[in-house]
Amino acid sequence: MTTITTNTASTTTNTAINSNSKNGNQDPGLYFIDVARQYSSPVGGETELEPTELNTVKCSGGFLVVSTDKLRVKYTNVNHHGHNVGVIQADRPAPEKRLVYYFEIYVRNAGAKGQIAIGFTNHSFKMRRQPGWEANSCGYHGDDGNLYRGSGTGEAFGPAFTTNDTVGAGINYASQEFFFTKNGAVVGAVYKDIKGLLLPTVAVHSQNEEIEVNFGKKSFAFDLKEYERQEVMKQQMAVDKISLPPIVSYELVRSYLLHNGYEETLKAFDVASKNTIPSIYIAQENGFGEQHIAYALAQRKAVRQLIRNGEIDSALSKLHEWYPQIVQDEKSATCLLLHSQKFIELVRAGALEEAVHYGRIELAKFFKLPGFDDLVRDCAALLAYEQPHQCSAGYLLEESQREIVADAVNGMILLTDPNVKDAQSCLRSHLESLLRQLTVCCLERRSLNGDQGEGFHLHRALNSTSTAGRGPSANTLV
Amino acid sequence: MPKKQQISFSKSGILASCEKRSPFLAEIEAVAMSKKVITREEWERKLNDVRIRKEDMNKLVMNFLVTEGYVDAAEKFQMESGAEPDIDLATVTDRMAVKKAVQCGNVEDAIEKVNDLNPEILDTNPQLFFHLQQQRLIELIRNGKVNEALQFAQEELAPRGEEDHSFLEELERTVALLAFEDVSNCPVGDLLDISQRLKTASEVNAAILTSQSLEKDPKLPSLLKMLLWAQNHLDEKAVYPRMNNLSTAMLEDPSV
Numbered sequence: 001m002t003t004i005t006t007n008t009a010s011t012t013t014n015t016a017i018n019s020n021s022k023n024g025n026q027d028p029g030l031y032f033i034d035v036a037r038q039y040s041s042p043v044g045g046e047t048e049l050e051p052t053e054l055n056t057v058k059c060s061g062g063f064l065v066v067s068t069d070k071l072r073v074k075y076t077n078v079n080h081h082g083h084n085v086g087v088i089q090a091d092r093p094a095p096e097k098r099l100v101y102y103f104e105i106y107v108r109n110a111g112a113k114g115q116i117a118i119g120f121t122n123h124s125f126k127m128r129r130q131p132g133w134e135a136n137s138c139g140y141h142g143d144d145g146n147l148y149r150g151s152g153t154g155e156a157f158g159p160a161f162t163t164n165d166t167v168g169a170g171i172n173y174a175s176q177e178f179f180f181t182k183n184g185a186v187v188g189a190v191y192k193d194i195k196g197l198l199l200p201t202v203a204v205h206s207q208n209e210e211i212e213v214n215f216g217k218k219s220f221a222f223d224l225k226e227y228e229r230q231e232v233m234k235q236q237m238a239v240d241k242i243s244l245p246p247i248v249s250y251e252l253v254r255s256y257l258l259h260n261g262y263e264e265t266l267k268a269f270d271v272a273s274k275n276t277i278p279s280i281y282i283a284q285e286n287g288f289g290e291q292h293i294a295y296a297l298a299q300r301k302a303v304r305q306l307i308r309n310g311e312i313d314s315a316l317s318k319l320h321e322w323y324p325q326i327v328q329d330e331k332s333a334t335c336l337l338l339h340s341q342k343f344i345e346l347v348r349a350g351a352l353e354e355a356v357h358y359g360r361i362e363l364a365k366f367f368k369l370p371g372f373d374d375l376v377r378d379c380a381a382l383l384a385y386e387q388p389h390q391c392s393a394g395y396l397l398e399e400s401q402r403e404i405v406a407d408a409v410n411g412m413i414l415l416t417d418p419n420v421k422d423a424q425s426c427l428r429s430h431l432e433s434l435l436r437q438l439t440v441c442c443l444e445r446r447s448l449n450g451d452q453g454e455g456f457h458l459h460r461a462l463n464s465t466s467t468a469g470r471g472p473s474a475n476t477l478v
Numbered sequence: 479m480p481k482k483q484q485i486s487f488s489k490s491g492i493l494a495s496c497e498k499r500s501p502f503l504a505e506i507e508a509v510a511m512s513k514k515v516i517t518r519e520e521w522e523r524k525l526n527d528v529r530i531r532k533e534d535m536n537k538l539v540m541n542f543l544v545t546e547g548y549v550d551a552a553e554k555f556q557m558e559s560g561a562e563p564d565i566d567l568a569t570v571t572d573r574m575a576v577k578k579a580v581q582c583g584n585v586e587d588a589i590e591k592v593n594d595l596n597p598e599i600l601d602t603n604p605q606l607f608f609h610l611q612q613q614r615l616i617e618l619i620r621n622g623k624v625n626e627a628l629q630f631a632q633e634e635l636a637p638r639g640e641e642d643h644s645f646l647e648e649l650e651r652t653v654a655l656l657a658f659e660d661v662s663n664c665p666v667g668d669l670l671d672i673s674q675r676l677k678t679a680s681e682v683n684a685a686i687l688t689s690q691s692l693e694k695d696p697k698l699p700s701l702l703k704m705l706l707w708a709q710n711h712l713d714e715k716a717v718y719p720r721m722n723n724l725s726t727a728m729l730e731d732p733s734v
Contacts, residue, residue, distance in 0.1 A: 034526075038529050039531075236700070238707065239700065239703045239704050239707045240700070240703065242703045242706050242707055244699055244702055244703050244706070244724075246699070248699075248702060248724050248725055249542065249696065249698045249699045249702065251725050252698065252702075252724070252725070253539055253542050253543070253698070256535070256539055257539075257555075260559070262554075262555060262558045262559060263558075264554040264557070264558055265551050265554040265555040265558050265559070266551075267554075268548070268550035268551035268553070268554045269543070269548055269551040271550070272548050272549075272550060272551060273548075301558075304558075305558075308560070399560060400531070400532065400533060403532050403533070403560070404532070407532060429535070430725070430726065430727035431535060431538070431539075431727075432530055432535060433525075433721070433727040433729075434702065434705055434721065434724060434727050435528075435530050435535070435701070436525045436528045436530060437525065437705060437709075437721050437727075437729070438701065438704060438705040438708060439528045439530070440521070440524045440525055440528060441705065441708035441709055441712050442708050443524075444516070444524070444712055444716060444718070445708060445711055445712045445715070448514060448712075448715045448716060456704075456708075458530055458531070458534045458535075458538070458701075459531060459534050461697070461701070462534055462537050462538060462541075462697065
């Protein structure tokens with residue numbers, strides 16, 4: 001059994017959060033330096049290159065001509081036998097880390113015999129044969145409408161296709177099926193029994209046969225978005241069947257507000273729930289175990305607001321007053337985050353000279369320290385540009401950086417609670433832990449499924465309305 | 479065009495699902511089914527590598543507050559976290575007022591408020607409009623206003639029943655309430671239950687959200703269900719630290 005690593009963030013080093021005990025010698029604040037580093041590269045999940053054109057280097061030369069845009073193929077020979085098929089693959093394999101891959105052909109001319117095929121083959125495919133005839137290939141053939149899967153004998157599948165027809169081939173990674181379409185309608189689907197990367201493949205095999213391939217540059221005859229939406233709905237329905245007491249969401253939101261010290265929100269939330277869900281409220285009030293998380297709520301709220309407003313000096317002096325142990329070690333991660341934020345605020349305000357001065361006093365000592373170096377260098381980089389927002393360190397000037405510093409200080413204050421048993425719960429809210437668990441479960445499941453299918457990305461999940469679909473105007477996929 | 483060439487495929491074995499068993503049995507099974515075993519240390523490393531952005535979590539929480547109608551909390555949350563609601567919070571207040579009106583039995587008031595919000599909502603949802611009118615009839619009966627109820631049923635509801643047969647059945651069921659002196663014991667007594675009001679209220683609520691291009695349910699519960707679902711599916715192929723209690727989000731050691 002081998003370990004499969006599916007790291008979503010290669011920049012992360014393993015630091016603060018390990019096991020559920022307090023780690024004596026390691027600075028828990030390092031965790032937030034890691035978080036800050038993650039923001040230096042854009043969020044977006046995986047992007048895989050898609051096929052865009054036909055691979056003219058590796059094709060059955062001599063039997064076919066390919067247009068200059070590498071999207072049109074014509075059979076020019078007179079065929080005699082089964083080993084001079086004009087077959088051609090896409091320039092890249094079908095992307096796998098998604099729900100569905102799909103492409104289409106348009107038959108311009110069915111030629112002498114209409115022996116046109118569309119399907120998928122792998123890299124070792126013999127380039128003189130119809131897709132489907134050989135092992136590890138699958139093809140829908142125009143002359144008989146049959147489906148061929150690793151065999152010279154076809155299975156009855158759908159209608160034949162000819163001149164002016166648009167035919168599509170797709171892979172549904174969720175159901176692990178190949179599916180084919182004709183003129184915008186699904187013809188059928190079969191179990192995908194081929195593992196590994198697959199190349200979209202087309203073939204022509206009689207005189208004057210001519211087809212155009214569409215890898216998505218033009219709109220498809222088939223409503224792919226709707227197909228995907230249906231597929232998402234299928235999964236959603238399976239997920240919806242799982243029962244979950246409504247109280248769980250409520251509790252998680254409440255503990256999130258508590259964890260982060262959003263005191264005002266919490267108060268309003270509690271007042272509102274008192275009217276609507278009295279039983280819950282009473283249970284919460286008499287509940288135990290959340291006392292330590294309500295710990296220092298007012299102080300955490302106050303410091304968070306100061307940091308969010310960019311008033312770092314005030315935040316520092318409050319910390320010196322209330323929790324000197326947090327800022328005692330001048331070389332701690334928390335101090336670096338606060339001082340770097342002060343530096344960033346000076347850059348934001350255009351007080352560059354002052355920033356330089358401040359940096360020399362407060363940041364220079366972090367140079368070359370493992371774990372700290374990258375952040376210090378990014379801070380310094382802000383000085384080099386006239387438009388620091390647009391440079392690679394520009395992420396530091398975003399609101400999110402203030403939030404990270406505020407989160408770090410919040411976590412450190414929670415850790416000063418003598419009753420705290422679980423250090424991890426100070427650094428991450430329950431909600432965050434659950435979302436991480438969800439992400440890893442989905443990634444792990446995919447990696448055990450031959451690395452095919454969709455992963456889970458919170459950012460993407462929140463920014464797509466694909467699961468809505470119930471409203472009249474809610475079917476725009478982002 | 480068939481060619482002679484026969485290739486056979488062998489399909490990989492299908493793994494059985496894993497129920498809760500003793501650690502010892504689980505271990506045997508893991509070995510027997512060649513399940514992947516992921517240690518706590520490995521798993522925590524994977525958890526650490528995940529990128530979850532704070533603003534996305536804030537967005538998720540804001541979505542919950544807005545959809546569930548916690549207007550004041552949403553306002554405060556916007557100030558404290560900087561998260562932007564997807565929608566003008568004033569419309570959330572209006573939506574909650576409609577919901578509350580139905581919950582309290584003030585259906586006429588609720589209908590007026592929905593029309594103030596967006597007259598198209600009821601125009602395009604005949605079923606919803608019928609259910610509101612039905613609720614109005616129920617409230618009249620509840621309050622013992624027999625004459626008014628009869629008149630309302632004949633003038634307002636019966637014509638709707640002609641449009642749609644299912645409406646007619648519902649109408650007859652509702653009017654049947656008048657036939658019983660002791661409604662608490664009659665076969666259609668459930669209509670007078672508070673749950674009927676809640677049902678109608680949630681239907682109006684969903685319709686308003688849809689008209690605002692918002693989902694009728696918050697995203698959080700569905701993500702939590704997805705977690706349970708994903709864990710169940712992963713159980714078939716791997717042994718790994720699970721989160722069994724969502725409220726505490728505690729990672730539990732794999733049973734191997």
